[in-house]
Amino acid sequence: MKIEALNILLVDDNPADARLIRETLTDSGAGALFNITEARTLKQAVKEAASANYDIILLDLTLPETSGMDTFLKVYETAPSTPVVVLTGLDDETMAAKAVRAGAQDYLVKGQADSHMLVRAIRFALERKRRTEERGARKLRSESMAHAQEERADLRMISASKSFKEVEEMVRTVAQTSNTSVLIQGETGTGKGLVANAIHFASNRRTHPFIEINCSAIPDTLLETEMFGYEKGAFTDAKQTKKGLFELADGGTVFLDEIGDMDMRMQPKLLKFLESRTFRKIGGTKDIKIDLRVIAATNRDLETLVSESRFREDLYYRLKVMVINLPPLRERKDDILPLARYFITTYESSLGVVKKLSPDCLPILMGYDWPGNVREVKNAMERATILSGSDDILPAHLPEELLRTSLAQTPVVDPSADMTLKEVEREHIKRVLATVNGNKSAASKILGISRLTLRKKLQDLDVPDVNDT
Ligand SMILES: Nc1ncnc2c1ncn2[C@@H]1O[C@H](COP(=O)(O)OP(=O)(O)OP(=O)(O)O)[C@@H](O)[C@H]1O
Ligand SMILES: [Mg+2]
Incomplete structure (x- = not known):
């Protein structure tokens, strides 16, 4: 399971309302978590809901072609597993009751719903969906071995260089130990995510979950909730006890990506977990013990962050037991x-x-x-x-x-040559054309001129015309 931006389909025929909802979500502080697509008509909404996999649909009931329950049912039936939150101008209790009975997750009235209510409705809808999926996932556990095999097909790691062969060797060694924390360091795109996956799938935890948490993509205030979960009543919105991702990953591996961005307030909590293998849900009183391996990754220099007091030294040393450095x-x-x-x-x-x-x-x-x-x-x-x-x-x-x-x-011009400007231009154009195998579009881009200008210059400078591409 990955924590990625939520894909929201926002259906509203009124652009001003849509903008307001968008802003409300952004202002909620959780904006980074939302990826919003808008639809203005029922036709667009149905098309979108059918073609893409949205996490949630926010639906206005009064659209140009339809209104009320008809709108709801058409969208709901198109994507029955996607939670729908009705967000409408109609303050109508009967309609609200009908929609919820028919399967709507919530019914909010525009103008009355503030950002808090909206985000809460979204979270609850997702929570319900997650729980339904979890039930399904438990059934699938027995098939997870096959699934792990399948995922491994994407895990092909190419290594021809000596230094990356050493990395591969290290992955094998680290996979043998199943409790030690691992810190993967490397520039962006060097394969940190791939290596973390490879460690998990080569270890004896492979039949258990691999859960990725991107510390920089989740707002600081939500990270603890996501990681550790909460007890019912822990805060106003906590209507139900919720498991965090650590608990869901029990037996498996948690991959904390971009650990350098983890909030200073969260770091001691992670440290405590690494030391005791126990944690508490938010608002909880009992310690929960789980069996997990933590793999952390960063493209920043943690040592520098430590020296700038932006990363805790004790946590750094705790994570640094096994380090894998991915060379650029x-x-x-x-x-x-x-x-x-x-x-x-x-x-x-x-x-x-x-x-x-x-x-x-x-x-x-x-x-x-x-x-x-x-x-x-x-x-x-x-x-x-x-x-x-x-x-x-x-x-x-x-x-x-x-x-x-x-x-x-390669230098444009031989510095010792005594060339006229025209000759330099001619040589340069020829060289660029040779580099791109005579492709004039590519050459004109590199030269910063239009294709037409290039064509003209070729004539003026009497450059033999290569095949016209
Ligand atoms: N040695 C390799 N062999 C094959 N594919 C690789 C290798 N290294 C990286 N890749 C692929 O390159 C892409 C980038 O790798 P990855 O996402 O793991 O990098 P990253 O270090 O996590 O980057 P970022 O810091 O941006 O998150 C992925 O598609 C990954 O599968
Ligand atoms: Mg990555």
Whole structure:
């Protein structure tokens, strides 16, 4: 289970109302957790609800084509497993009762519902859905072994360089121990999430849950609730006791991503858990013991955060028992081409064509720094596979940054040469065209001129015309 932004479908024909609801949600402080799509008509709402997997639908009942229960039923029947919260201008008790009986999670009246009520309605609706799913998940537990196998297919780790082979070795060693905390450090896109998954699925916890909590995506005030859960009555909204993600992960692994962003107030609570393996729900009086491995990851330098008093030193040492450092791709260049080829095969399998990287691409890929690391290679190869259509992958299909870097590595003009401006221009254009295999669109982008201007310059400078692409 991942904590990601909630996908909300907001159905309201009145743009001003929709904006107000959007703002209300954003103002609630939980805004970062919401990803809102709007629909104005019943037709759009039904189409959206049918095509995408929304976590929740906020539904106005009076739309241009329909009103009242008809609206509710059409949307509800399109996506029966998605909770619907009615949010309408009609303050009508009978209608509210009808809607709730028919399956609405809540009925709120616009103008009366403040951000607090709205967020609470959403949380309750999701909580109910989660509980229903949990019941389903328990049934599925016995099948989780098969599921784990399936997930592992996505866990292919490419390692050609010496330093990444060491990382793989470390993953195997760490997987043997099943209680030790692990700290994974590395720049963005170096594979921290992948490594955390790999540790879990190689360990004897693999048949239990792997739960990812992104500390930077969850507002500080919600993190404790999400991690530890709460007892009924712990705060105004706590109408029911709720299990936190730690408890749900019992037996498995919790992956605390972006641990460097964890709030200072939350850190001692995590430390206490790591030391005693027990925790308390918010508002709870008894210690709950669970069996978990914690893997934490960060792309920030925790030591610096400690020296700036933004991360607790005791927690740092507690997490640091086993450290896996993922080197940036520029420091393990031997992985670049195997990764690129691997990603091409993953995309081509969906397109049904066998593609190769043309030899001209190799120095370009090797000469680039890859600040976005493996993720950047993955995205570049996805793009190139699409752009190249039925051809092999040529330099022109690579992202502009790569081509620019490649050009920058060879000087434009021989400094000793005595050239006119026109000659310099001519040489430069020829060089750029050669880099992109004569592709004029790609060349004009790099040169910062329009295709038309390039065409004209080619004529004026008398550059032999390569095939017109
Ligand atoms: N060695 C590898 N072999 C194959 N795929 C990899 C490898 N390393 C990373 N990937 C893939 O690259 C992408 C980025 O990796 P991942 O999300 O694990 O990085 P991250 O370090 O967690 O990044 P961030 O800091 O941005 O969260 C993922 O799709 C992952 O599967
Ligand atoms: Mg990650």
